Amino acid sequence: MHLIAFGDRLAKAVQTRGNPVCVGLDPRLDQLPPGIRVDRSSPLEIQAKAFEKFCLEVIDATHWLVPVVKPQSAFFEELGPFGVLALGRICNYASAKGLIVIMDAKRNDIGTTATAYAKAYLGTNGQSAWGTDALTVSPYLGSDTLQPFVDQCNATCAGIFVLVKTSNPGSGFIQDLSIDSINSQTIAQRVADYVQSQSLLSATSETGYGCVGAVVGATYPEQLQAMRERMPNAWILIPGYGAQGGSASDVVHGMDANGLGAIVNSSRGIIFAYENPKYQSASNWQSAVENATLDMIEAIKTASGNRVT
Amino acid sequence: MHLIAFGDRLAKAVQTRGNPVCVGLDPRLDQLPPGIRVDRSSPLEIQAKAFEKFCLEVIDATHWLVPVVKPQSAFFEELGPFGVLALGRICNYASAKGLIVIMDAKRNDIGTTATAYAKAYLGTNGQSAWGTDALTVSPYLGSDTLQPFVDQCNATCAGIFVLVKTSNPGSGFIQDLSIDSINSQTIAQRVADYVQSQSLLSATSETGYGCVGAVVGATYPEQLQAMRERMPNAWILIPGYGAQGGSASDVVHGMDANGLGAIVNSSRGIIFAYENPKYQSASNWQSAVENATLDMIEAIKTASGNRVT
DSSP states (O other), rough: OOOOOHHHHHHHHHHTTTTEEEEEEEOOGGGGTTOOOOOOOOOOOHHHHHHHHHHHHHHHHHHTTTEEEBBHHHHHHHHHHHHHHHHHHHHHHHHTTTTEEEEEEEOOOOOOHHHHHHHHHHHHHTTTOHHHEOOOOEEEEEEEHHHHHHHHHHHHHHHHHHEEEESTTTTHHHTTTTTTTTTTOOOOHHHHHHHHHHHHHHOOOSSSSEEEEEETTTTTTHHHHHHHHHOTTEEEEOOOOOSSSSSSOOOOOOOOSSSEEEEEEEEHHHHHHGSGGGGSSSSSSSHHHHHHHHHHHHHHHHHHOOOOO | OOOOOHHHHHHHHHHHHHHOEEEEEEEGGGSTTTOOOOOSSSSHHHHHHHHHHHHHHHHHTTTTTEEEEBHHHHHHHHTTHHHHHHHHHOOOOOOOOOOEEEEEEOOOOOOOOOOOOOHHSTTTTTTTOOSEEEEEEEETTTTHHHHHHHHHHHHHHHHEEEEEEEETTHHHHHHHHHBBBTOOOOOHHHHHHHHHHHHHHHHOOOTTTOSSEEEEEETTTHHHHHHHHHOTTTOEEEEEBGGBBOOOHGGGGGOOOTSSEEEEEEEEHHHHHGGGGGHHHHHHHHHHHHHHHHHEEEEEEEHHHHHHH
16 A cells, blocks of 8 residues: 655645645534433433534535544543544544544653554554544653654654644743743744754655644734744644634635645534524534535635635 | 542552552553463454453552552553553552552643543542543643643542653753743743642642642652652652662652652553563562562662651
């Protein structure tokens, strides 16, 4: 089996769909549509089944529109082992539908423990237990702990997205601090430089993008623009669109001139669109999901001057 | 049901056993004892069953000696959903044996996603899906993302251990950097100050320890000593003993005058003791586990001048 390197695979997927939208699969029991929602007092197995049914239907409604989905592991782990089983089936289903699957789990650990996480999630087609294309990874433990993930990406044509600047209000607690010894560079910049160096090493001549990406929130658009310039060979996964406040004009700062280099995630704004008055005329919640996805695609296309071709 | 706050519960467990040893459950297929080991080409379900059998036997061999076990989630996730099911059963078994269970998963995320992780792992007796007593947590995303964990700890008498200074060679990549704006404080010190402030808020009058602890590696004994002084109300979980190079005299720096305040983890040195020539006269691998545990307990007791009473 000949696999295509992650950076190129992602570029091809974005170009095929003509947009960089990622649907975030963040099921929350209280927001599931009536008909799927179950009571919070239900056994965890029943709650997990509701999550699974919901996510599979979201995938059905969006897989022909977008290149990527990003399940959020936390919501499944909250339901214990039953939730994690459902997560596994959802990942398989998304892959079978041709979607690129980014496991959002923000994993890391030291030494061979990092290798275990890498082997868990990095690699499609039986190359890893979960069969997912990419994983979000935390850098706090140090660059030596990121290396096993990079090695696995190179071996299996998978990708990682290292947390650089996250979208939450308090992300500056560590990420924005400037370092005495490195010319007042911030922590986020230091991590970004590592990401860029590793992406450059794995960048292909076809697209110039490597397998090591970064997470940079839409909620800090100036930093997003600066990070795009600082990491020219790295894909950026951009959370924070929509519900968290990031706009289409904000996320365009993460794109290159060809409309590549950025994957823009929306979770609540798409999957719970049925709650939004704007979509309440939709015939059912699945149509609301579809309409919200189409609106997000259109907004990003317009803001970027139809850059993706 | 009247629950005891985590800081006090941990103190009581350490005092009951007379030592602060934590057995790390880090199964690795290639190191499982003959008789339990299965081939790497076996189906993941079979590999997961081998992990489960192994860990349950390690618990059987050690639960009467030590106060705490710490399953490493990565090795179970590596086997996919089957591995995670085994992990869930192992946690339940350890709790039923009276052990305090620290899930070593180094989780975190933003906002309500952090809440989902907190609800997944923090709380025994049906208060969380996994039923574990404590969780390791990463601070990179910011102190606002740690707060949901602290809140859950206070609600369920659970605990967290925030990564402060990890035991790996490259941990200085972020943790040792000193910050321009905060009087050359390091990142690790900044995180430690957060931990201390939160532990102080939740400290009980009985032991003075709160529910928010820190991870500080045995491999940096000077920092361990400084961190003990910096966080007088925080439990410190100390990895890096044994296989990683930390010694009994190193870990003593994490203890207070009464032998409390530190939990010392050993994984490989205990669970794969049968590979160590020192324990090859043991009648079986379980006896090697028991002997290695007893030796570690004795080494720490001696180095600390029998401080735990």
